[in-house]
Each structure stands twice: as C-alpha cells, then as structure tokens.
Amino acid sequence: MTAEMDSILPLELDGVGFAVGGRTLLSGVSLRLEAGSRTIVLGPNGAGKSLLLRLCHGLLEPTEGRLRWDGGVGQPLPGAVVRRRQAMVFQRPVLLRRSALDNIRYVLGLMGMPRHRRREVALEALDRFGLAGLAGRPARVLSGGEQQRLALARAWVVEPDILFLDEPTSALDPASTLAVELAIQDFHVAGTKIVMTTHDLGQARRLADEVVFLSHGRLVEASPAARFFKGPASGQARAFLDGELVC
Amino acid sequence: MLAAMLLLSPGAWAQERFITLASTTSTEQSGLFGHLLPLFKAETGIDVRVVAVGTGQALKLGERGDADALLVHDRAGEDKFVAEGFGIDRRDVMYNDFVVVGPAADPAGIKGRGVAEAFGRIAAAKAPFASRGDDSGTHRSELRIWKTAGVDVKAAGAGWYRELGSGMGPTLNTAAGMNAHALADRGTWASFKNRQALTILVEGDKTLFNPYGSILVNPARHAGVKAADAAAWHRWLTGPKGQAAIAGFKIGGEQLFFPDAR
Amino acid sequence: MHDLAAALSTALALVTAFDPLMLDIVRLSVLVSGAAVLIAAVIGLPLGAVLALTAFPGRGVLVVLLNAFMGLPPVVVGLAVYLLLSRAGPLGEMGLLFTPTAMVMAQTVLVLPIVAALSRQVVADLWEEYGEQLRSLGASRPNVVMTLLWDGRFSLLTAVLAGFGRASAEVGAVMIVGGNISGVTRTMTTAIALETSKGDLPLALGLGLILIGLVTAVNAAVFLVGQAARRRMG
Numbered sequence: 001m002t003a004e005m006d007s008i009l010p011l012e013l014d015g016v017g018f019a020v021g022g023r024t025l026l027s028g029v030s031l032r033l034e035a036g037s038r039t040i041v042l043g044p045n046g047a048g049k050s051l052l053l054r055l056c057h058g059l060l061e062p063t064e065g066r067l068r069w070d071g072g073v074g075q076p077l078p079g080a081v082v083r084r085r086q087a088m089v090f091q092r093p094v095l096l097r098r099s100a101l102d103n104i105r106y107v108l109g110l111m112g113m114p115r116h117r118r119r120e121v122a123l124e125a126l127d128r129f130g131l132a133g134l135a136g137r138p139a140r141v142l143s144g145g146e147q148q149r150l151a152l153a154r155a156w157v158v159e160p161d162i163l164f165l166d167e168p169t170s171a172l173d174p175a176s177t178l179a180v181e182l183a184i185q186d187f188h189v190a191g192t193k194i195v196m197t198t199h200d201l202g203q204a205r206r207l208a209d210e211v212v213f214l215s216h217g218r219l220v221e222a223s224p225a226a227r228f229f230k231g232p233a234s235g236q237a238r239a240f241l242d243g244e245l246v247c
Numbered sequence: 248m249l250a251a252m253l254l255l256s257p258g259a260w261a262q263e264r265f266i267t268l269a270s271t272t273s274t275e276q277s278g279l280f281g282h283l284l285p286l287f288k289a290e291t292g293i294d295v296r297v298v299a300v301g302t303g304q305a306l307k308l309g310e311r312g313d314a315d316a317l318l319v320h321d322r323a324g325e326d327k328f329v330a331e332g333f334g335i336d337r338r339d340v341m342y343n344d345f346v347v348v349g350p351a352a353d354p355a356g357i358k359g360r361g362v363a364e365a366f367g368r369i370a371a372a373k374a375p376f377a378s379r380g381d382d383s384g385t386h387r388s389e390l391r392i393w394k395t396a397g398v399d400v401k402a403a404g405a406g407w408y409r410e411l412g413s414g415m416g417p418t419l420n421t422a423a424g425m426n427a428h429a430l431a432d433r434g435t436w437a438s439f440k441n442r443q444a445l446t447i448l449v450e451g452d453k454t455l456f457n458p459y460g461s462i463l464v465n466p467a468r469h470a471g472v473k474a475a476d477a478a479a480w481h482r483w484l485t486g487p488k489g490q491a492a493i494a495g496f497k498i499g500g501e502q503l504f505f506p507d508a509r
Numbered sequence: 510m511h512d513l514a515a516a517l518s519t520a521l522a523l524v525t526a527f528d529p530l531m532l533d534i535v536r537l538s539v540l541v542s543g544a545a546v547l548i549a550a551v552i553g554l555p556l557g558a559v560l561a562l563t564a565f566p567g568r569g570v571l572v573v574l575l576n577a578f579m580g581l582p583p584v585v586v587g588l589a590v591y592l593l594l595s596r597a598g599p600l601g602e603m604g605l606l607f608t609p610t611a612m613v614m615a616q617t618v619l620v621l622p623i624v625a626a627l628s629r630q631v632v633a634d635l636w637e638e639y640g641e642q643l644r645s646l647g648a649s650r651p652n653v654v655m656t657l658l659w660d661g662r663f664s665l666l667t668a669v670l671a672g673f674g675r676a677s678a679e680v681g682a683v684m685i686v687g688g689n690i691s692g693v694t695r696t697m698t699t700a701i702a703l704e705t706s707k708g709d710l711p712l713a714l715g716l717g718l719i720l721i722g723l724v725t726a727v728n729a730a731v732f733l734v735g736q737a738a739r740r741r742m743g
Contacts, residue, residue: 059641083647094642097660097742106656110648138742154646267607267688276707280691298607298688312596313606416706423708441708469596471604 007161008069008077008085009035009193011056015065017217018051026051026217027064035161038184038194040204040225043214044240049197052214053164056195057088084111087160091167093151095139100131100150103139107154121157129153129183145176152183163187165196169203181207201241205229213237265294266476269306269314271384272414274459275299277434277503282496287483293476301414302384309333309462312469315477317462318484320432321384325460334462338485341493341504342458345388346436347449348419349374349428357428362452366396373407375427379418380410384457389430392454419445432457434503458507461485484508512710519715520722530692535723538696541609541683542676545616549624550669557628557668558654561636572629578622583615587685590615594686607688612696615682620672627668631661663735670731677724697723 010032017027026048033039033056041049054060056067058079069077096103104122113121126132129149134142139150148168155163165184169177177200184207188194198204204211208225213232220234232238274280275297284295298308302319309317310333318340319325328334347365349357355372357365369376378400379386393400400408409427411418415435422429423443431439436447449455463481466474483489490506497503523531560572592598594606594614605611635657643653658665680698687694689703697720704713 054641057645059644088645090642090645094639096656097662107646110646110652140742267690272706276703296607296688296690296693298690311598312601414706416708420705420708420710435707439708441710469601471596471601 007035007191007193008071008082009033009161010070011162012068012070013056013065014068016055016062016067017064018048018055018060019063024217026055026214029065029214029219031212031219031222033162033193033195035193036191037209038188038196038207039210039212040208041195041197041212041214042201042204042237042240043220046216047214048217049214050166052212053088053166053195053197057086057164058083059088084158085161086164087155087158087162088164088166089148089151089155089168091170093147095142095147095150097140098138099136100126100139100142101135103150104154104157107157111158125153125157126150128156128186130179143176145172145179148172148176148180149183152180152187156187159190160192162193162195165194167197167199170199177203213240215240263294264292264476265296266315266473266480267296267298267313268316268318268480269298269300269304269308270318271302271305271320272299272416273320273385273432273435274318276416276438277432278438278498279434279493279496279504283484283489283492286492287480287489290488291476291479291483293479295480301381302387303382306333309464312464312472315464315473316480317464318459319384319462320457320459321387322458322460323387324384325462328462333465333468335465336481337460337462338481339507339509340459340461340484341490341506341508342456343433343504344450345385345430345455345457346433346447347428347455348422348431348436348445349448350426350444351446352444353448355428358448360449362392362449362454363396365449366392366398369428370396370398370400370403375407375425376404376409377418377422377425377427377429378408378410379415379430380412381414383414385415385430385432388457392430395454437498437501437503459504512714515711516714516718519711520718523715524719533692534695534697534700535719537609537694538677538698538720539723541612541696542616542673544613545620545676546624546669546673548613548617549620549672553621553624553672554628554658554665555654557625557630558632558658560625560629561632562650562653562657572626575622575626575629579626581619581622583619583679583681584685586618587615587682590618590682590686606686607690607694609687609694611686612683612694615686616676616679619679619682620676623672623675624668627671628658628661628665631664631668632657635661663739666731666735670728673727674724677720 013029013031016029018025029052041052043049055062069082071077096106101122104125105118108118108121123132123135126135129152131146131149131153134146139147142150169180172180181203184194196207210222210224211228212222213220213234215236220236221232223233228237229241232241280297288294298314300308302321302324305317305319306324306328308314309328317334325337329337347357347362355368355374357368378389411421413421415431416439418429419431419435419439420441423441423445426444461481461484463477464472466472485508490508493504493506494502560568590611591606593600594611595601596606639657639660643656648656678698680702683696684699684702687696687699689695689699697716701713701716704716
C-alpha cells in the first residue's frame with residue numbers, strides 16, 4: 001500500500017497541544033495540511049511556530065490531541081513510512097564535520113542507497129543548488145548561505161513529500177536569501193509540500209499559497225494567502241500585518 | 248585487540264625457557280643477579296626472571312604458586328613455608344651481614360660498639376631511627392635486636408622511631424633525608440648512591456649475620472610450577488659453580504655475599 | 510639545583526647513547542600503555558556514547574561510578590588483576606602473571622573509565638547540537654553513535670590522550686602484575702621506582718625526564734595534527 005502511494009499527505013492535526021513543565025506552549029491546534037501548496041506559518045515571537053513544525057515533523061510528541069498522516073488511503077500511516085518521506089531545514093543547519101559531498105552521501109547511506117550510486121546522486125544535488133565547486137570543502141567552513149543551500153541539497157536527495165523549514169533565511173544576507181527562496185521554489189515545482197515559518201512578511205507574500213497564523217500558542221486563523229494578506233479575519237492578524245506589534 | 252595481546256606476550260616472540268624467581272629487594276638492588284643470571288643462562292639456556300619484593304611478599308608469591316623458586320632471608324619464615332608444604336628442599340646459599348648506618352657525626356655515640364648496646368644508646372638519646380616497618384627479613388632482624396637491647400620501641404619510640412613501611416632503598420633515602428639511623432643489609436648499602444651524611448657506624452657483630460636460603464616451590468601444590476628448570480637453578484646456585492660466582496661478586500673490590508651451601 | 514642539572518645531563522646521556530636496555534624499556538612502556546589505551550578506546554568510546562544517548566534505569570548510578578573510577582588507585586587495580594592471574598587465581602592457568610599482557614590488562618582497567626566518562630561528556634554535548642538534525646534525518650541508534658563519535662573525534666582524542674597519560678605515568682599496577690622483571694616487564698615507571706630505591710636519584714630523575722619528554726612529544730604530535738585537522742574541518 002505504501003509503495004505506490006503518491007504522498008503521505010494530507011496531515012491532519014486534531015486538537016494538538018504541547019505542554020512542558022506545567023506550561024502550555026501550544027494548545028488546541030486543529031488543521032489540515034494538503035499536498036502541493038506552500039503553507040507559511042506566521043505569528044509573533046513565542047507564538048509556537050517552531051514548535052508546531054517540530055510536532056508535525058515528529059521531533060516532539062504532542063501532549064494533547066493527535067496527528068494523523070493520511071496518505072489518502074483512509075487510515076493512518078505507520079511512523080516508519082512517514083519518517084522517511086519528510087525533511088526539515090533548520091534556522092541554523094547542523095552539518096557534519098566532513099566534506100559537503102560526504103554530508104549528502106551520509107544521508108543517502110541512511111536511506112539505504114547502494115554505495116556505488118551515492119556519489120553521483122550527491123554531486124547532482126550539489127550542482128542543482130550551485131555547490132558543485134564546493135563538493136570537497138569541509139561543510140563547516142562554508143559561508144552561512146552555502147551551508148543553508150547544502151542543508152537544502154541534503155533535503156533534496158530525500159525526495160520528501162513534505163519539507164519543513166524553520167526560518168531558513170533569518171540569518172542570511174539578501175543574496176543568500178534569494179538563493180534559498182529559489183531553492184524552495186524548486187522543491188515546490190517538484191511537488192514537495194512546503195511548510196515554513198518566517199519573520200519576513202515580504203518573503204511570506206512571495207512564497208505563500210496559504211497562511212497559518214498563530215498567536216500565544218493558539219491557531220488564530222488559516223486562510224489562503226491572497227485573502228490573508230488582503231484582509232485577515234482576526235484582529236490579531238490584522239495588527240500583526242500592520243505593525244508587527246502583536247504580543 | 249587479541250593480536251595486540253599476543254604481540255605483547257613475550258612467549259609469542261620466542262619460545263623462551265624461563266623460570267620466575269621471587270627474591271628480595273635487597274638482593275636485587277645489590278646487583279648480585281646481574282652477575283649471576285648471565286652465567287647460569289650461558290650454561291643452561293634458562294632465563295631467570297626475578298621479581299624483587301620483600302621477603303614476606305616473596306613467601307606469599309610462593310604460596311600462591313606465582314614463582315617457581317625463592318631466594319629469601321628469613322630463616323623462621325622459610326622453615327614455616329616448608330613445614331606448611333608450600334616449599335621443598337630449603338638449602339643454605341650464602342650470607343651477608345647487616346650494618347647500622349647513621350649520621351657521620353654519631354650523635355648517639357655508638358660507633359664501634361656492639362649492636363645491642365648501640366641500639367640502647369640510640370633509644371636513650373632519642374636519636375632518630377628509620378625502620379623498614381614492612382615485615383621484611385631485615386625488619387624482623389631489627390625487631391629482634393631491639394628486644395635484645397631491652398627497648399620497647401612501640402612504647403618508647405614516640406618522636407624518634409619512624410616506621411616507614413618501605414623497601415630497603417626507600418628507607419635509606421628517607422634516613423638520609425632526616426639524618427636518621429637505620430639497619431641495612433650490606434649489599435644494598437654498598438650499591439646505594441644517595442648516602443648524604445650517612446655512614447656505617449656499627450658492623451661485624453655476630454648478631455648482624457644475615458643468611459639467605461633457596462627454596463623450591465612445591466610443584467605438587469600448583470600445576471604450573473616449572474619444577475625441572477627451577478631445580479636446575481636451585482642445584483646450580485648451591486653447587487660449586489653458583490657458589491664460586493657468588494664469591495666472585497664484588498662492588499668496589501669488596502665481596503658482599505659469602506657462599507655457605509653445604 | 511645541582512641534582513636537577515645532574516638529572517638533566519643523565520637524561521641527555523641516556524638518550525644520546527641509545528642504550529639498548531633503555532630503548533627496550535621505553536619501547537615496552539609505549540607498547541603496554543599504547544595497547545591498553547587502544548583496547549580502552551575500542552570499548553570506552555562506544556560505551557560512553559551509549560551512556561550519553563540511551564536512558565535506562567541505573568544509568569545515573571553507572572555514570573557516577575564511571576566518573577569515580579577515573580580515580581581508581583592503580584595499586585588496588587594491580588592487586589585485583591594479580592589475584593585474577595595468580596596461579597592460585599581463576600585465570601592462573603593462562604600463565605599471564607608477570608608478562609606485558611598482564612600489564613596491559615591492568616592498565617586497560619585503569620584507562621577505561623577515563624575514556625568512557627570523558628567520551629560520554631563529549632557525546633552528550635554533541636547530541637545537544639546534533640540531536641534534532643539527526644533525528645530529522647532518521648538516523649538509527651547505532652548510526653547516531655558512529656556519527657557522533659566521528660564528529661567528536663578531536664575532543665575524543667583528548668579523552669584518549671588523558672588515558673595515555675594516566676597509563677604511562679602509573680607505576681602501582683604494572684609493578685604488581687608485571688613484577689618489574691629486567692628485560693621483560695620493566696617499564697619507565699618501574700625503572701624509576703627501582704633507581705629511586707637504589708638511591709640513584711639522578712638516574713631516576715633522568716628516566717623521569719625522558720618519560721615526561723615522551724608523553725609531551727605524543728601530546729604535541731596529536732595536538733598539531735588535531736589543530737591542522739580542526740582548521741580544515743571547521
């Protein structure tokens with residue numbers, strides 16, 4: 001059933017919440033993420049955006065509610081299947097202390113790709129993200145923008161159904177930011193679902209098909225991007241768009 | 248890992264014939280073995296590996312079968328060792344003697360006196376005395392002398408009598424450092440280099456006689472004991488060649504050990 | 510001052526003379542301590558990593574014990590290994606007492622807690638940084654262990670060096686299980702103890718200087734290699 005499945009999506013969140021040490025950081029989030037579209041998660045600092053991504057990606061277990069990967073087959077998919085078909089790019093990529101090429105080969109190894117094919121696939125991915133000339137360079141001495149592109153190349157070879165990005169450009173200069181946005185576009189064209197947080201409203205406008213707006217650990221609204229940016233339904237989102245002063 | 252262990256085990260390099268001899272630090276440190284063992288090896292092809300410890304510990308090694316033969320100097324302990332069945336065929340090998348060393352200034356006025364009298368004077372003057380304190384052959388001899396001198400060091404030793412719990416060399420190092428008296432075997436003293444102000448004050452008293460015995464570890468007690476090669480050593484040491492070799496060992500022209508095998 | 514000068518010139522004379530006995534002693538010291546550290550690393554590095562990465566009942570106790578055992582008294586370890594290898598002991602039939610193998614065993618016991626405890630710390634710190642990323646990539650547990658050990662290799666090298674320092678400097682354990690047999694189990698440290706007993710302090714100190722020089726050279730070499738590699742790898 002899994003082999004011929006197109007995608008593990010949609011992902012359904014049903015009353016998902018997360019509390020730690022008696023403090024509720026996120027609660028009552030019900031949401032359906034469909035394949036194909038680019039979802040941008042917005043909200044002020046501390047709204048729970050990163051936390052939501054980690055819960056969706058499976059790095060954290062919700063303390064209330066549940067998540068369900070549907071796969072369009074009408075029943076929840078097992079965790080092992082889901083795990084292998086998603087990827088995440090963090091604000092600060094964690095690259096291994098080895099060459100750029102070997103960072104990609106490492107992931108291919110984890111995926112169980114035969115050893116002799118890894119080099120070719122890895123080089124191809126590096127080339128796609130403009131890193132072909134840096135294949136032999138140690139990943140840790142690359143510039144911030146190069147590191148983030150390497151992280152994207154690493155995600156690329158996974159051929160994920162869904163890619164989570166947690167403020168991937170917040171530490172980058174404009175040129176690098178543009179490169180990352182183009183890369184995200186590549187994923188989108190290849191059919192990968194994008195779920196991304198950002199503080200950059202311009203970037204959100206450029207990329208979003210739909211917007212999920214969080215505030216104080218609650219889902220305030222989820223609407224198509226065009227409608228959200230024209231006239232958000234909630235007062236909090238309106239204030240956020242006007243002055244980014246919501247707290 | 249296994250390879251590393253194999254590489255390190257000396258047997259892997261060459262199938263060498265050897266026995267393990269438990270002996271005393273005083274014998275080792277005198278340099279006697281450096282003189283005897285090459286002669287024995289040249290004659291028999293047997294390597295003698297010397298583990299030098301105190302007499303008490305040497306007897307313990309023999310009890311557990313960790314040595315094949317012993318060369319020690321505590322007659323009472325040796326006899327007990329044989330009587331209990333741990334060893335066989337104890338033979339006299341040689342003797343040397345103890346000397347009393349102390350500050351050249353001789354603060355207790357013992358130079359040239361009998362050893363019991365000298366010990367009495369040391370106690371009366373409360374002059375510092377460094378004792379092995381390790382239940383070695385030398386320590387046991389020292390305690391016998393105190394007894395003869397009528398001094399109870401346990402009761403009267405406060406402040407000047409120091410039990411070190413060390414071998415002969417370390418005891419001499421400490422004695423030199425605090426300018427104290429000590430009982431030492433002549434062999435160790437002769438080859439000892441850190442004398443500082445110490446010198447021999449008493450020697451030649453017949454109570455200072457220090458006999459050594461050779462004992463074979465009883466092969467009936469421990470399967471691994473190399474009985475035949477150990478016996479070859481035992482016979483050689485107490486035979487004419489070994490005895491001649493002992494007599495021939497000199498430091499600075501002075502003979503240190505006197506063969507007395509019958 | 511005069512003693513130190515004498516020691517220094519003795520050390521120089523020993524080194525420049527390439528005295529074969531001396532070389533044997535140095536070689537044995539390096540081989541024994543090196544083998545012990547190698548074995549301790551093969552066991553201790555994964556052990557430390559597993560302790561850092563897995564939660565199980567009693568882990569806290571194990572970690573405390575491991576940390577405490579970094580300071581195991583060598584004499585006690587020597588005694589325990591002696592009783593094990595003695596002909597009257599459980600492994601007596603192997604005939605390992607008073608051999609370099611016995612010395613390797615004792616030093617391995619001494620070094621293992623150091624390597625394991627320090628590795629645990631290094632790997633735990635790395636996991637803080639790498640944890641989310643590696644879980645995101647779907648790395649299996651054995652894979653995580655290997656990855657963190659490899660990426661922590663420069664810090665782990667320091668742990669291994671600490672083990673080597675401990676092994677090459679200790680005398681209590683090798684003295685008991687090796688017996689300080691001339692030409693067979695005499696190492697730098699037991700030779701130093703012996704020369705001290707003989708009151709030949711300049712020779713003892715000279716040997717000590719050579720030992721210190723040796724350990725310093727090993728550390729310097731590893732430091733330089735590590736520096737270069739670290740600069741390259743970031």
